[in-house]
Amino acid sequence: MEGLKPIVEQFNQRIRWKDFRGAARHIVPERQAAFLKARRDMQDERDLSITDFEVLEVTQSEDGLRAFVTTRFQWMRLPSATEQTATVTSEFVFQHGTWLLERMLDGPFDGELP
DSSP states (O other): OTTHHHHHHHHHHHHHTTOHHHHHTTBOHHHHHHHHHHHHHTTHHHHEEEEEEEEEEEEEOTTSSEEEEEEEEEEEETTOOOOEEEEEEEEEEEETTEEEEEEEESSTTTTTBO
């Protein structure tokens, strides 16, 4: 779990500051290209603003190879000017000596990392 916290923080900071290429490095390899394509297609560099995030809870599977992170995200995606808030569950897997994001439910990327 020691190595997980910095990965979660880095991923969240990178998406907050629209460093989607850097954020993709924290995603399982087979989903990185689709994540980046979705950012381009949705014009997220221009239209998505993540205004805040807070990690609420982190739990780990019994075998220690999966972790579940609950985060509250606040964001806006143009053309809407309404800030949205969601409690997002992210599933990280331990692969090749590092934690990688495999699934993300709800939030600004809902349905993209099923």
